[in-house]
Amino acid sequence: MAMPGAIKRMLAAESAAALLALIAVFVIFSAINERFLSTLNIDGIVVSASISAITGLGMTLIIAMRGLDLSVGSIMGFAAIAAAELLSHGVPLWLVIVSGLAVGVGLGLCNGLLIILLRLPSFVATLATLSMILGGELLITHGETVTIHSALFSRIVISNIGGCVPAAAVIAILVFVLIWLIFHRTPFGRHVVAIGGDIRAAVGAGINIRRVTVGAFILVGVCAALSGLMTGAELQNADSTIGAGAELTAIAVVVVGGTSLVGGRGNLFGTVCASLLLASIQAGLNVANVSSLYEDLVFGSILIVALMVDGLRRGTRRRGMLVV
Amino acid sequence: MVSGAGGLANGSDTHSDTHLDTWATPSEGGQSEVLVRATGMRKHFDGVEVLHGVDLELRSGQVHALLGENGAGKSTIINLLSGRLRPDGGQIEVYGAPVEFRNPLAARRAGISVIAQELELVPTLSIVENVFLGVEPTRHWLIRWADARRTVVTVLEELGVNAKPDQIVGSMSIADQQLVEIAKAIVGQFRVLIMDEPTSALNLSDTQRLFKIVRRLRATGVAILYVSHRLWEVFDLADRITVLRDGQRILSTGIAEIDVDGVIRAMLGSKSSLMGMAARPSRATVPAAPTAPPALALDAVQSGEVLHDISLSVHAGQVIGLAGVLGSGRTELVEAIYGLRRIDAGTVRLNGKAVELREPKEALRHGAFLLPEDRKLEGIFGHFDVRENVILSFDPSAKKVRKSSESGGSETATLQRRRSGLTPIHLQTERKAFETMRKALGIRCSRPEDRITALSGGNQQKALFARAALSHPNVLLLSEPTRGVDVGAKEEIYSAIDRFAEQGIAVLVSSSELSELLRLSAHIYVLRAGRIVAQVSAEGTSEGDILKLMAG
Ligand SMILES: Nc1ncnc2c1ncn2[C@@H]1O[C@H](COP(=O)(O)OP(=O)(O)OP(=O)(O)O)[C@@H](O)[C@H]1O
Ligand SMILES: [Mg+2]
Numbered sequence: 001m002a003m004p005g006a007i008k009r010m011l012a013a014e015s016a017a018a019l020l021a022l023i024a025v026f027v028i029f030s031a032i033n034e035r036f037l038s039t040l041n042i043d044g045i046v047v048s049a050s051i052s053a054i055t056g057l058g059m060t061l062i063i064a065m066r067g068l069d070l071s072v073g074s075i076m077g078f079a080a081i082a083a084a085e086l087l088s089h090g091v092p093l094w095l096v097i098v099s100g101l102a103v104g105v106g107l108g109l110c111n112g113l114l115i116i117l118l119r120l121p122s123f124v125a126t127l128a129t130l131s132m133i134l135g136g137e138l139l140i141t142h143g144e145t146v147t148i149h150s151a152l153f154s155r156i157v158i159s160n161i162g163g164c165v166p167a168a169a170v171i172a173i174l175v176f177v178l179i180w181l182i183f184h185r186t187p188f189g190r191h192v193v194a195i196g197g198d199i200r201a202a203v204g205a206g207i208n209i210r211r212v213t214v215g216a217f218i219l220v221g222v223c224a225a226l227s228g229l230m231t232g233a234e235l236q237n238a239d240s241t242i243g244a245g246a247e248l249t250a251i252a253v254v255v256v257g258g259t260s261l262v263g264g265r266g267n268l269f270g271t272v273c274a275s276l277l278l279a280s281i282q283a284g285l286n287v288a289n290v291s292s293l294y295e296d297l298v299f300g301s302i303l304i305v306a307l308m309v310d311g312l313r314r315g316t317r318r319r320g321m322l323v324v
Numbered sequence: 325m326v327s328g329a330g331g332l333a334n335g336s337d338t339h340s341d342t343h344l345d346t347w348a349t350p351s352e353g354g355q356s357e358v359l360v361r362a363t364g365m366r367k368h369f370d371g372v373e374v375l376h377g378v379d380l381e382l383r384s385g386q387v388h389a390l391l392g393e394n395g396a397g398k399s400t401i402i403n404l405l406s407g408r409l410r411p412d413g414g415q416i417e418v419y420g421a422p423v424e425f426r427n428p429l430a431a432r433r434a435g436i437s438v439i440a441q442e443l444e445l446v447p448t449l450s451i452v453e454n455v456f457l458g459v460e461p462t463r464h465w466l467i468r469w470a471d472a473r474r475t476v477v478t479v480l481e482e483l484g485v486n487a488k489p490d491q492i493v494g495s496m497s498i499a500d501q502q503l504v505e506i507a508k509a510i511v512g513q514f515r516v517l518i519m520d521e522p523t524s525a526l527n528l529s530d531t532q533r534l535f536k537i538v539r540r541l542r543a544t545g546v547a548i549l550y551v552s553h554r555l556w557e558v559f560d561l562a563d564r565i566t567v568l569r570d571g572q573r574i575l576s577t578g579i580a581e582i583d584v585d586g587v588i589r590a591m592l593g594s595k596s597s598l599m600g601m602a603a604r605p606s607r608a609t610v611p612a613a614p615t616a617p618p619a620l621a622l623d624a625v626q627s628g629e630v631l632h633d634i635s636l637s638v639h640a641g642q643v644i645g646l647a648g649v650l651g652s653g654r655t656e657l658v659e660a661i662y663g664l665r666r667i668d669a670g671t672v673r674l675n676g677k678a679v680e681l682r683e684p685k686e687a688l689r690h691g692a693f694l695l696p697e698d699r700k701l702e703g704i705f706g707h708f709d710v711r712e713n714v715i716l717s718f719d720p721s722a723k724k725v726r727k728s729s730e731s732g733g734s735e736t737a738t739l740q741r742r743r744s745g746l747t748p749i750h751l752q753t754e755r756k757a758f759e760t761m762r763k764a765l766g767i768r769c770s771r772p773e774d775r776i777t778a779l780s781g782g783n784q785q786k787a788l789f790a791r792a793a794l795s796h797p798n799v800l801l802l803s804e805p806t807r808g809v810d811v812g813a814k815e816e817i818y819s820a821i822d823r824f825a826e827q828g829i830a831v832l833v834s835s836s837e838l839s840e841l842l843r844l845s846a847h848i849y850v851l852r853a854g855r856i857v858a859q860v861s862a863e864g865t866s867e868g869d870i871l872k873l874m875a876g
Contacts, residue, residue, distance in 0.1 A: 185467050187460040190449070194457055197446035204408065204444035205458035205508075206429030264448030 017309060018257050018273035025277060029284035036287045043166050045279045047158060047234060050172035051227045053275035055246060056253035057179045058223030060271045061189075061216050063254050066196035066263025067122035069220050071111060072250050074133035076228030076243030079103045081137050083153075083229055084146035084238035093153055100229045101222055107133060108221020112214030122217075130247070137240040145239040148232055157233040168230055172272075175223065180268050182219070192216050196263025252299060253278060256306040260313070278302070356383045359419060359516050359547040360405065360436070366413030367400050369778065372770045375400055375571045377414065382516055382547040387538065389558040389579075390551045392568035393591055393810040394782030395768035398551050399441050401568075402520050405549075406438040407431035418516075429458065437514035439522050441551075441781045441808070443505055447494030452476045454493050455508045479507045484533045497655065498698045499525050506534065510541070517541060518549040521781065523557060524808045525697075527649050527836040528871070535561055553782070553810050554837075555584050569593050592812055616640065617676030619830035620661070620692070620799045625670035630656045632854045634670070638799070638830040643821060645845035645862070646834040647870050653854035654834045655697055658801050661832070662694040663687045674799060691798035695788055695805055697834075710779060711772040714761060714790045715754045761790035765816050781808040789817055793824070800824060802833045806840060818843055838867040850874055
């Protein structure tokens with residue numbers, strides 16, 4: 001209990017842990033192999049971090065609301081496949097992108113409606129939709145890979161703006177600003193937190209729980225769809241493996257970023273830091289020639305550490321309530 | 325700035341439904357215009373009717389007090405008026421038009437602002453976020469936090485809360501949280517203010533500040549419904565009194581036409597003959613075993629910035645009181661003894677043995693038990709039923725072992741008496757124990773299997789008290805033991821505390837009600853700014869004397 005003040009403060013600054021870890025990872029991996037700092041590698045990190053951050057930002061809202069969305073990975077895949085199919089039928093690119101995002105709206109809406117109409121816990125409802133969406137993907141593609149032939153589509157994501165900033169990062173920053181505004185500066189965002197913090201108080205304050213719930217799941221659906229489109233554009237093809245396991249990555253970046261699973265708060269900046277952290281570790285293991293078989297082990301350990309830190313932090317907070 | 329007739333919400337584009345704007349001149353149409361008329365309100369829960377057709381009328385510029393025993397139905401009718409529950413019968417009219425509130429928002433939109441009995445705050449949000457939750461002032465979709473903060477600063481000042489608008493609510497004391505709850509109700513626009521026991525967690529000066537605000541609102545033509553078990557408050561503030569008993573309206577009259585006795589008689593009905601029979605017991609000023617070490621002794625205890633050099637002792641069989649204003653360290657002291665707060669210096673002795681209590685479970689192991697101040701957060705288990713909540717710390721073997729340990733038993737015997745996790749539960753014994761407690765304290769519930777949250781606030785408090793009693797403690801720490809409890813049941817709890825003392829339990833009572841301390845305890849320690857400034861004998865001391873000591 002006699003925790004040094006410095007550690008206490010670090011635990012309190014929720015995103016600091018992820019930020020510090022990020023710096024450490026950079027130092028360690030560039031020491032192992034200077035190729036880690038190559039433009040190509042850094043670009044790769046930024047693009048993949050951008051993609052996971054966008055879904056993660058949406059997931060931050062859901063977790064702040066004390067929910068979980070397990071279907072984000074499948075929404076990514078579905079949006080990418082839908083875009084690839086539409087492109088191969090000659091639909092104009094802008095309409096393809098709009099439709100891809102609309103897929104996110106639609107699937108998010110389904111999730112939200114399931115949760116409020118059947119009164120299901122969100123992780124149960126989205127587990128069900130996860131499996132249904134995957135089924136839909138297989139029906140559309142017959143299990144095959146659809147190639148994306150639009151060079152422009154790919155360029156929107158992987159080109160470097162001004163020669164150094166990957167376009168994906170620009171998209172991610174825009175999404176971050178937008179979601180930050182929604183989360184901190186609109187009634188909707190505060191209602192999301194209120195629902196996660198104390199649902200009885202939220203009801204008493206006249207908040208329409210159902211509407212906010214559906215809204216949040218639509219939002220995370222759009223985020224996931226955007227991530228899916230970007231993944232498709234990066235890979236220049238789409239199949240049902242896009243987004244496989246992305247729900248776990250999304251939850252991991254939220255938790256590692258300092259948002260507590262018990263709801264009532266959300267740390268968007270931490271989510272972004274954690275996305276960069278996980279992407280760097282992945283790339284670093286690659287550069288250091290560690291077999292990708294170990295990746296999952298490493299990620300799992302990071303998640304456990306993050307959950308432990310969250311537990312500790314909540315412990316100090318509860319004490320803090322009484323001690324401070 | 326803060327008033328029913330104008331406030332921040334005025335002109336904001338979130339909820340400025342046009343009819344809200346017409347409230348700029350609330351008193352037009354006379355002072356006693358009926359704003360809310362409820363007729364024949366009925367409500368039943370799981371087939372048990374708890375409101376049998378109650379009428380209630382709220383008039384502009386009037387404070388209407390609603391009184392009744394715990395479980396009489398006060399909060400239930402408020403829940404109907406505020407859209408938290410839907411009536412099973414009856415009609416609500418607001419400004420003469422029949423309404424059906426489908427949710428709290430509808431009532432709020434209709435100008436009915438409510439302070440619920442149990443706090444409705446989001447602990448992870450800041451004061452300003454809580455105060456404006458659901459009614460955020462916005463421009464172009466974005467919340468105008470700067471405006472909101474400015475309003476909150478004024479309200480907090482008026483309420484006497486010393487906190488920044490960005491402070492997280494979960495880190496505040498329960499009394500301050502109650503004040504935030506009040507702030508929440510009085511910002512923005514409303515013409516009807518419903519307050520369900522707003523003062524049960526407040527001390528005298530907070531209460532008086534609140535009354536000033538209530539009087540000002542009344543003068544601007546707001547209709548106020550006020551629920552409290554503190555009758556002096558009611559006679560201080562109310563223009564009209566309605567008494568409920570068992571879900572029925574017993575009387576409704578102007579304040580001038582009735583006195584305290586009349587109100588108590590109406591509240592208790594046939595039971596009122598029992599009142600006043602419980603003679604004030606002769607207090608055990610001399611400890612049961614003067615030679616034995618005190619059951620609880622503190623020596624120069626210091627904790628952070630809130631407690632300094634606290635020394636006190638409570639002998640077995642004694643009831644000792646703690647008095648002090650909010651922030652005096654009264655609550656914190658009890659928490660420290662129970663291991664909820666770090667003790668930086670000094671020693672705590674239980675039964676003569678120096679102990680280091682880092683967690684409540686260690687305090688429990690040494691036979692200390694705390695009845696917490698904040699029942700919602702620290703007391704009740706919302707998912708458990710009433711019986712489970714009451715018998716939670718019950719240990720049927722405790723009594724027997726205590727006897728043997730008294731007759732020369734060792735420390736280990738006391739340790740062993742705690743039920744281990746795998747000891748089978750004796751349902752029969754538990755049922756009996758529960759029934760005894762329920763009858764003794766008059767806990768009102770339709771079935772022991774009801775969830776505890778279905779009980780009225782005062783009955784929840786009684787249930788917690790019963791739990792404390794059944795844990796067979798050596799040292800009983802009570803923080804606001806009668807919060808929200810009605811006059812009759814208060815007396816029951818007082819006599820239960822007296823009985824505990826007679827059985828040789830050491831009791832430490834912390835309370836904001838001085839009459840309660842004087843009634844219960846032999847000695848009262850007065851705290852101010854984290855220090856004990858006086859120790860007075862209850863005999864021959866008046867509330868005024870203690871007030872003076874508390875204020876310094
Ligand atoms: N949700 C519920 N489910 C079942 N019974 C309930 C529920 N809410 C209230 N009751 C019952 O209705 C009765 C009236 O309760 P209510 O809360 O209105 O009492 P009250 O007058 O406010 O009492 P107090 O002074 O203790 O707050 C009680 O017997 C209570 O047990
Ligand atoms: Mg009540």
